[in-house]
Structures are given as C-alpha cells and as structure tokens.
Amino acid sequence: MTRPQHAIIFAAQNASQRMADRHTPFVMNDWYVAAFDEEIKEQLLARTLLGRRLVFYRTTAGQVVALEDRCPHRSMPLSAGTLEQDTIVCGYHGLRFNTEGDCIEVPSQDTCPKNVGIRAYRTVERGAVVWIWMGEAEQADLSKLPPQDWMEEAHWERSQGYLSLQANYVRLHENLLDLTHLSFLHAKSFGTPDYAKAAFESEIGDGQFALLRNVVPTTLPPVWAIPTGLTGPGQAARIVRSAFRSLGLHEVSVTFYDCHLPENERPQYRIRTAHMPTPETATSTHYFIVHGRDFAQDDPATTRFMHDQLFVAFQEDVDGLALQELALASTPPEDLYEFSVAADAPAIAMRRYVLARQQNESQP
Ligand code: FES
Ligand SMILES: [Fe+2]
Structure with missing residues (x-):
C-alpha cells in the first residue's frame, strides 16, 4: 500500500511524542533487578544497568554492595581491581574504597582526601533477586517495590x-x-x-x-x-x-x-x-x-x-x-x-x- 509521505511523517512524529520508545531516556526513580542473589559473591561483578557501569560484591557479613564502576582518580574500572577485606583496591594506583564508596586510602601519600569517592547504590534482596535503586537516593522507598x-x-x-x-x-x-x-x-x-x-x-x-x-x-x-x-x-x-x-x-x-x-x-x-x-x-x-x-x-x-x-x-x-x-x-x-x-x-x-x-x- 502506498501512503502519502506527509501522513507517514505526521504519524511518526505523533507516535514518538506520545509513547516511550527506544529513544526515551531511562526512568531512574524505580526499583530494578540488578542480579539474582546467587550471582553476587565475595568477588567483583561488573554489570551495566540503565547505561551506568556498576560493580557489585558481597561483604563477608553477606551484605550486597553496589558501587559506580569508575575510580575517581583516573577512571579505571574498579571491577578490574581487587576485593580486600570488604573494600576495593583500584588496580591502577591502589586507591582503596569502602562499602559506601568513600576513598579511605591513597598509597602514595600519608593522608586521604576527605569527601572523595564514588556513588554507592541502595540494594535490597527479596527472594532470589537483588533489587537496586539508581535514581534519587532520598526517593528509594521499599514501599515502591512491586x-x-x-x-x-x-x-x-x-x-x-x-x-x-x-x-x-x-x-x-x-x-x-x-x-x-x-x-x-x-x-x-x-x-x-x-x-x-x-x-x-x-x-x-x-x-x-x-x-x-x-x-x-x-x-x-x-x-x-x-x-x-x-x-x-x-x-x-x-x-x-x-x-x-x-x-x-x-x-x-x-x-x-x-x-x-x-x-x-x-x-x-x-x-x-x-x-x-x-x-x-x-x-x-x-x-x-x-x-x-x-x-x-x-x-x-x-x-x-x-x-x-x-x-x-x-x-x-x-x-x-x-x-x-x-x-x-x-x-x-x-x-x-x-x-x-x-x-x-x-x-x-x-x-x-x-x-x-x-x-x-x-x-x-
Ligand atoms: S585510577 Fe584508580 S587509583 Fe588511579
Ligand atoms: Fe512471548
């Protein structure tokens, strides 16, 4: 069937204005599944969610940790580093980060700058899955879990x-x-x-x-x-x-x-x-x-x-x-x-x- 070109363009513009599609930016303020719980072990797991690179691990006490996977020193992925006593040591220059994403050690100097770190994301385990909230932290409400x-x-x-x-x-x-x-x-x-x-x-x-x-x-x-x-x-x-x-x-x-x-x-x-x-x-x-x-x-x-x-x-x-x-x-x-x-x-x-x-x- 032949369609007038102007009608096709009009329909396409209308559709893209009215409905989410592959061009719509992600909705950040919601809970999404990050992983099955069995996937997150006491080792580093790199995973991209909602366009962001994250690194996951489980502490020795069993807590799931989700951090931005980018060292704030020179942007090395932290997932390429090592997990040591519930902290990540960056594989490039050895900066160390705790479960909150705070930098707690700089090997090349005696002091560690304050308030330097990466974003930590809230997670919750339910049944077999780990949910993550990647939007505004203050809106991460468990009542919003389906x-x-x-x-x-x-x-x-x-x-x-x-x-x-x-x-x-x-x-x-x-x-x-x-x-x-x-x-x-x-x-x-x-x-x-x-x-x-x-x-x-x-x-x-x-x-x-x-x-x-x-x-x-x-x-x-x-x-x-x-x-x-x-x-x-x-x-x-x-x-x-x-x-x-x-x-x-x-x-x-x-x-x-x-x-x-x-x-x-x-x-x-x-x-x-x-x-x-x-x-x-x-x-x-x-x-x-x-x-x-x-x-x-x-x-x-x-x-x-x-x-x-x-x-x-x-x-x-x-x-x-x-x-x-x-x-x-x-x-x-x-x-x-x-x-x-x-x-x-x-x-x-x-x-x-x-x-x-x-x-x-x-x-x-
Ligand atoms: S890039 Fe991570 S310590 Fe330098
Ligand atoms: Fe189907």
Missing part, C-alpha cells in the same frame, strides 16, 4: 533463568502485554492457534496495565499438558492475566483446569512468571525470569521439563525482539510508521505512562 509474595512463599515451586536481550526494554514490556503473539511467535512452543482470536479484556489503571484472556476450551501445549495431565484435545481451560506491575516487573498468572468437569470438582493448576527487565543500554536489556507453579511440588524432573520448555519460548521473544530492534535501528525516524490494533491498548497505555514518568523526572 508485590512479589509468591516468589518467596514455600508452596510455589520455582525455577529461574536469565536471557540477554539485544533490544530496548520498552519493547519487552510491550511484548509481555501482548498475548496475540503467542499464536505466531510461539507457534512451535507454548502458543496455540486459538489464542490470538480468544476474547480479551484490558485493564488500564494508574501505572497498572493488564491484558486478560480466557482460552476455553483449548488444547494445551506439552509444557502445560504433561505436568497437569490435561492432555486431551479441547480438554483444558487456560485463563491468563498478563500484568505490568512496575518498570522492573511484569507478572503473568495462568490457571488451567479441565473444562469438562463440574466447577466444584475440578482441580486448578496455577503458574506464575515474573518477567523482570532491566535496561542495560538503549538497545540491550537484562531479562531476569522466575517461574513458579503450585502443583507437582518436590518434583525436580517436572521443574526441569517446564523450565527447559519455557526457555525455548522466552528465547523466541528474545530473538524476535532483537530482529525488531534491527528493523527499528535501520529505519530513519522520519520514515517510521507503526499503526496499532485494539489488542495493543494496554501496551499503548503502558508506553504513555513510561514516557510520562520519564518526563516527570526530567522536570527541574
């Missing part, structure tokens, strides 16, 4: 994994609020053809966005059919809620049951997936995932089976979003035209919210 009880409760059987996404994090949030793609991008893994056409509802609130889809009856793909025993064609109900909880957490909740059994006789099988994107750069994202189920507990073979199958599907998202990023990167902004459909409503609302959050932050 609810995540099931990630800590014993009756949820969990597994976790990490994927490196070569795309902007906004498009990952968009992907997670879009259930239509299961029938296509995941046609060979956990999508089914009826998914895209199932009726859906949108929930659009203040910083909370969700898409709900009841796929009933449906035939479950092996990742769910085998562990639940709902293997028959058209036997299952698949009730899905996909919800943006915060910039650092998207939660997918699914309930399966046998739709041929009376309501009071059918067991319910529930799964939860925490998708936790943390921007690395404008075009790359750390993608932390925790998956849980409330059935077939203490069954490591089922955990392994589900984990492996799920990560095949999540890799499809990562591969697809990387292709999308390449297409976006090679399209001049004046030529970029994207239109939206009804199922995009929650994602559009989310992207507007992210842009508004960023614009609020940049106000003096």
Whole structure:
C-alpha cells in the first residue's frame, strides 16, 4: 500500500511524542533487578544497568554492595581491581574504597582526601533477586517495590533463568502485554492457534496495565499438558492475566483446569512468571525470569521439563525482539510508521505512562 509521505511523517512524529520508545531516556526513580542473589559473591561483578557501569560484591557479613564502576582518580574500572577485606583496591594506583564508596586510602601519600569517592547504590534482596535503586537516593522507598509474595512463599515451586536481550526494554514490556503473539511467535512452543482470536479484556489503571484472556476450551501445549495431565484435545481451560506491575516487573498468572468437569470438582493448576527487565543500554536489556507453579511440588524432573520448555519460548521473544530492534535501528525516524490494533491498548497505555514518568523526572 502506498501512503502519502506527509501522513507517514505526521504519524511518526505523533507516535514518538506520545509513547516511550527506544529513544526515551531511562526512568531512574524505580526499583530494578540488578542480579539474582546467587550471582553476587565475595568477588567483583561488573554489570551495566540503565547505561551506568556498576560493580557489585558481597561483604563477608553477606551484605550486597553496589558501587559506580569508575575510580575517581583516573577512571579505571574498579571491577578490574581487587576485593580486600570488604573494600576495593583500584588496580591502577591502589586507591582503596569502602562499602559506601568513600576513598579511605591513597598509597602514595600519608593522608586521604576527605569527601572523595564514588556513588554507592541502595540494594535490597527479596527472594532470589537483588533489587537496586539508581535514581534519587532520598526517593528509594521499599514501599515502591512491586508485590512479589509468591516468589518467596514455600508452596510455589520455582525455577529461574536469565536471557540477554539485544533490544530496548520498552519493547519487552510491550511484548509481555501482548498475548496475540503467542499464536505466531510461539507457534512451535507454548502458543496455540486459538489464542490470538480468544476474547480479551484490558485493564488500564494508574501505572497498572493488564491484558486478560480466557482460552476455553483449548488444547494445551506439552509444557502445560504433561505436568497437569490435561492432555486431551479441547480438554483444558487456560485463563491468563498478563500484568505490568512496575518498570522492573511484569507478572503473568495462568490457571488451567479441565473444562469438562463440574466447577466444584475440578482441580486448578496455577503458574506464575515474573518477567523482570532491566535496561542495560538503549538497545540491550537484562531479562531476569522466575517461574513458579503450585502443583507437582518436590518434583525436580517436572521443574526441569517446564523450565527447559519455557526457555525455548522466552528465547523466541528474545530473538524476535532483537530482529525488531534491527528493523527499528535501520529505519530513519522520519520514515517510521507503526499503526496499532485494539489488542495493543494496554501496551499503548503502558508506553504513555513510561514516557510520562520519564518526563516527570526530567522536570527541574
Ligand atoms: S585510577 Fe584508580 S587509583 Fe588511579
Ligand atoms: Fe512471548
């Protein structure tokens, strides 16, 4: 189809003004996942988050330390230094920094200048993950952490994994609020053809966005059919809620049951997936995932089976979003035209919210 050039440009300008995209600066004032807790040991770990180079380690008392990864003397990354008794010694000229980022020793002189150091970031461990606040320190409020009880409760059987996404994090949030793609991008893994056409509802609130889809009856793909025993064609109900909880957490909740059994006789099988994107750069994202189920507990073979199958599907998202990023990167902004459909409503609302959050932050 040929479109008048002026209409294309107008649409592109409108879209970029209204929604967060790969050009939108990061929202700093929020909690993001920095790492799985098991990654942070008594050794230096370099990681870039929200475009900033950080160095992490754990003290001998078990405290997580997160510091700017740049020596304030001559900008050597501190992660290239050594960890000695809970302090970092820079690998260039040996300046020493404590857990607060204060310089406490200069080997070439007897005295250490006061008030010289690097920024230390607040972190908090919850369940299997370490959250970090990289914005205004005085706004780092634990009440702003999104609810995540099931990630800590014993009756949820969990597994976790990490994927490196070569795309902007906004498009990952968009992907997670879009259930239509299961029938296509995941046609060979956990999508089914009826998914895209199932009726859906949108929930659009203040910083909370969700898409709900009841796929009933449906035939479950092996990742769910085998562990639940709902293997028959058209036997299952698949009730899905996909919800943006915060910039650092998207939660997918699914309930399966046998739709041929009376309501009071059918067991319910529930799964939860925490998708936790943390921007690395404008075009790359750390993608932390925790998956849980409330059935077939203490069954490591089922955990392994589900984990492996799920990560095949999540890799499809990562591969697809990387292709999308390449297409976006090679399209001049004046030529970029994207239109939206009804199922995009929650994602559009989310992207507007992210842009508004960023614009609020940049106000003096
Ligand atoms: S650059 Fe770190 S001590 Fe000089
Ligand atoms: Fe997906």
